[in-house]
Amino acid sequence: MAQRLLKEHRELQKEAKKPDPEIILAPVEGNLYHWEGTIKGPEATPYEGGRFRLDVIVPSSYPLAAPNFRFTTTIFHPNVHPKTGEICLDILKKRVVTGLDLAINVQSDNRSAFAS
Numbered sequence: 001m002a003q004r005l006l007k008e009h010r011e012l013q014k015e016a017k018k019p020d021p022e023i024i025l026a027p028v029e030g031n032l033y034h035w036e037g038t039i040k041g042p043e044a045t046p047y048e049g050g051r052f053r054l055d056v057i058v059p060s061s062y063p064l065a066a067p068n069f070r071f072t073t074t075i076f077h078p079n080v081h082p083k084t085g086e087i088c089l090d091i092l093k094k095r096v097v098t099g100l101d102l103a104i105n106v107q108s109d110n111r112s113a114f115a116s
Contacts, residue, residue, distance in 0.1 A: 004063055005032040012037075025056065033058045035067075047075070055085075 009027065016024045025037030035056035041047030053072040059065045071085035079088050 002032060005058065025054065033060070036072075050075075 005027075009032070012023065012025045015021050016026075020040070022040045023037065024039075025035050028034045028036050035054075035058065037054050037056070038051045039054060041050035041052065051073075052075050055070045055072050057068040057070075059067070069087045071080055071087070073085075075085070076082070080086070081088055
C-alpha cells in the first residue's frame with residue numbers, strides 16, 4: 001500500500017508544479033495516511049477564484065477502502081455536508097477511488113452542478 005500512496009504522491013506533485021494548479025495534495029509531515037491540500041474552484045461557477053482546503057485520511061486497508069475526504073474550508077455544495085465538510089458522493093460506496101481521481105471528480109461535479 002505504501003508503494004501505491006507514494007506513486008499517487010508523485011503524480012500529485014507533478015500536478016502541483018503546473019502554473020496555477022487545480023489540485024494540490026500532500027502528506028502531512030510525511031505521514032502517508034494523512035494528507036492535506038487545496039482544490040481550485042472551477043471557472044464559470046460560483047466557486048471560481050476560490051481555493052478550498054481538504055483534509056484526507058487514508059485507511060490502513062487502502063486501496064480496498066476509499067480515503068475519507070473532508071473540506072476544512074466552508075463550502076456550500078450539494079455533495080458536501082454543511083457542518084462536517086465531508087464529501088457525500090455515492091461513488092465512494094460503489095468503488096474505491098484514488099486520491100487524484102476523487103479530487104478531479106469533486107472538481108468536475110462542481111462544474112456540472114452549476115453549468116447553465
